[in-house]
Amino acid sequence: MSSKAIYEATGKDLINRHIAPGTALVPCRFAVFEQDTVWEDELGKNPWLTKEQLVVKPDQLIKRRGKLGLVGVNKTAAEVRRWLSEHSGKEQKVGAASGKLRRFVVEPFVKHDANEEMYLCIQSGRRADTIMFHHQGGVDVGDVDALAIRLDVPVDTFPTGEEIDRVLLKNVKSATTKRILTTFILSLYRVFVDLYFTYMEINPIVITNERLYLLDLAAKLDQTADFICAKNWGEITFPPPFGRDAYPEEAHIADLDAKSGASLKLTVLNKAGRIWTMVAGGGASVVYTDTVCALGGAHELANYGEYSGAPTESQTADYAKTIFSLMCRDRHPKGKVLIIGGGIANFTNVADTFRGIITAIETYKDALLQYNVTIFVRRGGPNYQEGLRQMREVGHRLRIPMYVFGPESNMTAIVRLALGHAPVPPDHRLDYAPHQLPKPEPAVRTALYCTH
Structure with missing residues (x-):
């Protein structure tokens, strides 16, 4: 399972479109x-x-926005516009991450009392999902792991209204609120x-005047369920964590992964890494x-990813070219x-995937030499001897320093x-001198070597 966070607006839209009729939920309205x-x-x-009076806040996977002073509450449209002007593009530090505020969501302000705020969370587990509820919510809810009541729902089962009422909602005093929450939680x-x-x-989740409102939402989807849920999801964007830019190469590999039975993943951590x-x-x-x-290389680690599940030669070549274009x-x-x-x-046929990598190496041979890239290879599995032989041969032929194990x-x-x-080791030292190319001008280097 690949659990990926989604925008708050995306999560609310999914709930709007798919929750069953008959709940007291007021459909979420928002503008991005x-x-x-x-x-x-x-x-x-x-x-x-x-x-209407409005609420404005960043929608960039930032936790505890209220605590950080990043939520504008009970504002007019003119005040929201000024708030956006002041915060858009502003550098913000959140924990260990820092980045610019670039995306915001604006919603109607829901007038309510603090004692009408509650906390609700559902999270999946290996053998059961867990529904967590606390009869108090909001920015000062505290340690919900310690405070919330939990109801475990075994996989392939659904809770009953009686279980929700008896277990989760035992601290809710109002019979009307219990009834509304029970119906909503079952549907949600x-x-x-x-x-x-x-x-x-x-x-918080708020019930006021017998209407239910979702004021703040954080959600994740199982990205690997795309082939099942694509129609119901619609077009989903999985944003990067706050403080890390999205790269088109990551989107390209994600698209390649979605169209393949293999697993192809790429996350750029430090594009200037060694x-x-x-x-x-x-x-x-x-x-x-x-x-x-x-071994102390974290600050120089450039990427994280994988290719597995028997990708084809062409898919592996595409994946490798993407890596080389970033390097x-x-x-x-x-x-x-x-x-x-x-x-x-x-x-996985090692020789087939290595042929794909060799295709990429041949395409980027000059760039790999210009950027002084040294390659270390270690692999085993079906037909690995042929794959390793081909890798040694291409290193020797192109004079690229390559050590194969x-x-x-x-x-x-x-x-x-x-x-x-x-x-x-002495028996793996190169028996050839790496080829040297003259250094190209920076503009030429970018044009020739950094695309595929």
Whole structure:
């Protein structure tokens, strides 16, 4: 399962469209403002913006926005516009991350008393989903893990109204509020399951005048359920964590992954980093990344990802070209290293995937030399001998420094070699001198080597 966070506006839209009729939920209304949004256009699409008091806040996966002073409450449209002008593009620090505020959501202000705020959360687990409820909510709710009442719902079952009333809502005094909450939670859990949510937190959920409102929402979806839920989801954008820019190369690999039975993942951590990885297998990718970090290379680690599940030669070539296009943009005084690693494959034809990597190497051969890239390879599995032979041959032919190892070597041993913590064994030293090219002008380098 790949649990990915979604925008608050996206989560509320999914609930609006798919929750069963008959609940007291007031459909969520919202307008999204990004840096290129024209104010007048949004007013035309949402005339209620000029007729009601409003709430404005960033919609960029930022937690505890109220505590950070990032929520404007009970404002007129003119005040919201000024608030957006003051905050748009502003550098904001959130925990260890910092980034610019670029996307905001504006909603109607719901007048209510603090004692009408409650907390509701649903999260998936291996054997059961857990519904958490606390009869008090809001920015000062405190430690909900310790305070909330929990109801575990085993996989492939649904809770009953009696269970929700008796277990979750035992601290709710009003019979009317209990009835409204029971109906809503039953319907919301159906949405949670049917649309493959993995996490949904509503804080606060408010019931006033027998109407229910979702004032704040954080949610995640199982991205791997796209082939099941695409029609019901509609077009979903999975935003990057706050403080990290989205890269078109990541979107390209995600699109490639969605169209393939294989698993192809890429996250850019530090585009100017020295250490790049191209690892076969989800588990192996974690092991290699942990090893790089354990050896002190975390600050130079450029990416995280995997290619697994028997990708085709062309898919592997596309994946590798994407990695190379990112590597060949920023020079590093020590040169760069690429770790092509993996465990021992069960059914992936190593020679086929390596032919795809070789195609990418041949396409980017000049760029790899210009940016002083050294490649370390370790792999095992079906037809691995042929794959390793081909990799050695292309390194020799193109004069690219490439050190190739099979399953006789420890899986992560090449990380120590790549980071300079151990010398290359004598029997693996190169018997050729790497080819040197004249340095091109920066503009030419970008045009020739950084696209595919």
